[in-house]
Amino acid sequence: MTAAELLSVAAFLDGREAQAFPSFGSERMGAPVMAFCRVDDRPIRVREPVTEPDAVVVQDATLLHHVELFAGLAPEGYVLINSAHSWTDLGLDELRDRHRTERLVTLPASDIAREHTGRPLPNTSLLGGLAALTGVVTIGSVEQALRDRFHGAVAEGNVAAARAAYRQTHGVVHA
Amino acid sequence: MRKQIEGSRAIAEAVARCRPQVVPAYPITPQTHIVEAIGAMAKDGSLPGCQFITVESEFGAMSAAIGASAAGSRAYTATASQGLLYMAEALFNAAGLGLPVVMTVANRAIGAPINIWNDHSDSMSQRDCGWIQLYAKDNQAAADLHVIAFALAEELSVPVMVCVDGFVLTHAFEPIDLPSPEQVDTFLPPYHPRQFLDPADPVSIGAMVGPEAYTEVRYLSNYQLGQAADVFPTLARRYGAGVGRTVRAVESYRTDGAETVIVALGSVSGTAQELVDELAADVGVLTLTMFRPFPYAEVRAALAGARRVVVLERSFSPGAGGVVSADVRTALMGSSAQISTVIAGLGGRAVSKASLRQMLADLDAGRLGAMTFLDLRRDAVEREITRLHRSRDTGPHALSVLRESGVPASRIG
Numbered sequence: 001m002t003a004a005e006l007l008s009v010a011a012f013l014d015g016r017e018a019q020a021f022p023s024f025g026s027e028r029m030g031a032p033v034m035a036f037c038r039v040d041d042r043p044i045r046v047r048e049p050v051t052e053p054d055a056v057v058v059q060d061a062t063l064l065h066h067v068e069l070f071a072g073l074a075p076e077g078y079v080l081i082n083s084a085h086s087w088t089d090l091g092l093d094e095l096r097d098r099h100r101t102e103r104l105v106t107l108p109a110s111d112i113a114r115e116h117t118g119r120p121l122p123n124t125s126l127l128g129g130l131a132a133l134t135g136v137v138t139i140g141s142v143e144q145a146l147r148d149r150f151h152g153a154v155a156e157g158n159v160a161a162a163r164a165a166y167r168q169t170h171g172v173v174h175a
Numbered sequence: 176m177r178k179q180i181e182g183s184r185a186i187a188e189a190v191a192r193c194r195p196q197v198v199p200a201y202p203i204t205p206q207t208h209i210v211e212a213i214g215a216m217a218k219d220g221s222l223p224g225c226q227f228i229t230v231e232s233e234f235g236a237m238s239a240a241i242g243a244s245a246a247g248s249r250a251y252t253a254t255a256s257q258g259l260l261y262m263a264e265a266l267f268n269a270a271g272l273g274l275p276v277v278m279t280v281a282n283r284a285i286g287a288p289i290n291i292w293n294d295h296s297d298s299m300s301q302r303d304c305g306w307i308q309l310y311a312k313d314n315q316a317a318a319d320l321h322v323i324a325f326a327l328a329e330e331l332s333v334p335v336m337v338c339v340d341g342f343v344l345t346h347a348f349e350p351i352d353l354p355s356p357e358q359v360d361t362f363l364p365p366y367h368p369r370q371f372l373d374p375a376d377p378v379s380i381g382a383m384v385g386p387e388a389y390t391e392v393r394y395l396s397n398y399q400l401g402q403a404a405d406v407f408p409t410l411a412r413r414y415g416a417g418v419g420r421t422v423r424a425v426e427s428y429r430t431d432g433a434e435t436v437i438v439a440l441g442s443v444s445g446t447a448q449e450l451v452d453e454l455a456a457d458v459g460v461l462t463l464t465m466f467r468p469f470p471y472a473e474v475r476a477a478l479a480g481a482r483r484v485v486v487l488e489r490s491f492s493p494g495a496g497g498v499v500s501a502d503v504r505t506a507l508m509g510s511s512a513q514i515s516t517v518i519a520g521l522g523g524r525a526v527s528k529a530s531l532r533q534m535l536a537d538l539d540a541g542r543l544g545a546m547t548f549l550d551l552r553r554d555a556v557e558r559e560i561t562r563l564h565r566s567r568d569t570g571p572h573a574l575s576v577l578r579e580s581g582v583p584a585s586r587i588g
Contacts, residue, residue, distance in 0.1 A: 019347060045446070
């Protein structure tokens with residue numbers, strides 16, 4: 001949820017309209033959670049969950065085959081998965097064959113987060129990755145959103161993680 | 176200045192700018208973020224003059240709010256769902272005593288079966304407790320309505336409930352333009368109570384009233400509540416002029432010349448407005464911000480040209496039907512408009528544009544009955560009804576329907 005909120009803040013800082021909201025499965029730590037974010041150039045009034053996403057970000061790859069994550073994704077949609085594994089290892093060959101492969105990226109976001117913040121929370125690395133993959137938000141606004149939300153060393157650690165993820169993803173996408 | 180913030184945060188900040196003097200609070204999802212934020216502000220000194228009291232229950236919260244208000248303080252609290260029900264007796268007391276408490280209800284379904292997600296069963300169950308009820312269509316409205324609510328409550332000495340869709344709005348981040356502290360101070364003067372408990376001049380309030388006067392007291396409470404129909408628009412205009420926005424008791428969207436009008440309360444009206452923009456047919460949306468007192472004249476005027484009216488409701492009265500529909504029907508008495516009730520979004524089921532589009536297609540085809548449950552999984556209920564008639568040993572419905580559907584988790588939207 002934090003990632004969707006921060007994405008909406010970054011988009012807002014870029015001068016766009018944005019809406020982020022959660023879908024809690026059940027109320028306990030560690031339960032699977034879905035969150036949605038819409039970005040538009042006009043005010044957003046619609047309140048239904050996003051069923052045809054332009055981009056899907058998977059924070060926990062162990063959930064990949066438990067939920068229909070990619071059902072509404074268009075062939076030109078983006079996918080960013082927090083994993084150090086390949087698409088074949090993740091059992092996603094079929095998804096890869098149906099989509100533009102340069103829009104499908106795995107990123108070891110938890111590892112990047114651990115390196116820069118000391119904690120394996122992949123949120124902010126994935127935001128950096130998403131900014132590089134889709135261009136929907138600028139990395140500058142992601143950094144600003146992080147500094148608005150966090151303070152001191154926590155903010156700077158998260159900014160460093162987002163930047164590292166941005167660079168790494170940018171390298172993959174534009175290789 | 177617009178900021179991208181959570182709905183609950185916006186409500187907390189708007190309430191804080193109204194300078195509440197006593198905030199008794201008890202947590203319940205999905206309201207908790209609001210009182211947590213106000214509690215933090217009271218603690219860090221950014222809400223001077225505010226006593227934040229953590230109480231033992233919702234009954235305690237409303238009772239403390241009543242005490243504070245009766246002593247002449249501006250009192251605020253927030254709750255949801257079972258919490259609102261636990262307050263029920265005190266709600267009637269706040270209204271009966273004419274105490275201008277303001278409360279947020281983060282609308283949530285009521286158990287059993289337990290469900291933390293959004294619908295309007297909670298506030299609708301308390302529609303007759305004598306409070307003014309306002310429903311926010313989005314978080315901008317939620318923030319604005321709280322400021323107007325304090326002025327309205329205090330002008331009339333009637334408590335006000337601001338109903339905000341739980342999760343859908345309370346947990347949504349969106350751009351919100353909060354009124355500045357100066358704008359709020361200009362609009363909302365310090366609380367000047369009509370009555371308060373003064374040790375120097377002791378009186379009893381809420382004492383026994385027998386058959387000789389009870390009817391008159393109730394009549395006057397109803398009269399005072401009814402004043403809101405005129406006072407709310409006046410205050411809303413003045414507030415709107417100060418902040419540069421429009422707030423209305425009843426909001427018409429593309430209703431001029433519309434053959435069909437969808438009547439809605441709360442966040443679903445945004446989805447309905449998006450849909451009618453995409454339609455070729457003449458369909459409008461009427462959003463009821465004020466539900467109590469019911470704005471009969473505005474509703475009658477807004478629906479005067481409609482041949483078909485669909486009332487979209489997030490709760491219902493078991494054994495009877497649509498709660499809002501009954502009032503809309505009264506407003507349209509003598510009209511030939513066809514009125515349909517559609518129950519939607521119960522317990523967090525998302526109300527999608529696609530479902531509303533299908534609903535309108537069904538209406539066109541004459542397939543929409545007097546009362547319809549939107550997106551009802553008919554196969555699931557029919558199977559269960561068959562089982563009910565076949566055997567006495569059926570167990571709870573909730574178990575059968577969940578087992579049959581194999582859904583690991585519900586969704587909100």
